[in-house]
Amino acid sequence: LAKTTQPISMDSYEGQEVNITCSHNNIATNDYITWYQQFPSQGPRFIIQGYKTKVTNEVASLFIPADRKSSTLSLPRVSLSDTAVYYCLVGEKAGSARQLTFGSGTQLTVLP
């Protein structure tokens, strides 16, 4: 299983760009890197997914270096409502079963 490591917590101020890095040293060739956001007492919400290089959507960017052993989620101009836990997930498929591990996540706190 590809294990992920993220910072436990981060603080930021409104309007700043936030970058959260996830390490996944033993990522497999077929693995995708997916980031989720979770608010208290809610299910995680998909943010962005990538395989290599850079991916951008309307809410975030995902940077993946050539060796794919890490990835960085970039949130532009955060607001108070971005306070949440962010999870990096690396997926691995084994036959018909899918092996997934959620890491500890990063608690992002956006301050006014």
Add this chain to the structure above:
Amino acid sequence: GAVVSQHPSRVICKSGTSVKIECRSLDFQATTMFWYRQFPKQSLMLMATSNEGSKATYEQGVEKDKFLINHASLTLSTLTVTSAHPEDSSFYICSAEGLAGAVAKNIQYFGAGTRLSVL
């Protein structure tokens, strides 16, 4: 699109009773559904993976006779916590993964979760 509905959102029950939680993919067919458990201030722990029409694959340490999973159709999976006890109190979350082309590949869509409190 890609909406997963989970019901109930909260349940309080007496010790010894069984509780059923439903997970439905509303606008896509879910080839695979996942059940997670989350304790306060902790990450999600995968309990089991189920594919429509076949037996669920349970993670190590998860009792299959305690947590019964049924995935009878491509849009519905249920988790039954049998003879619930206070230590089973937790936040249970389901997710679904659909067919490539219908929804994005390799992405899980999560339900809102079920808060189970066993008295």
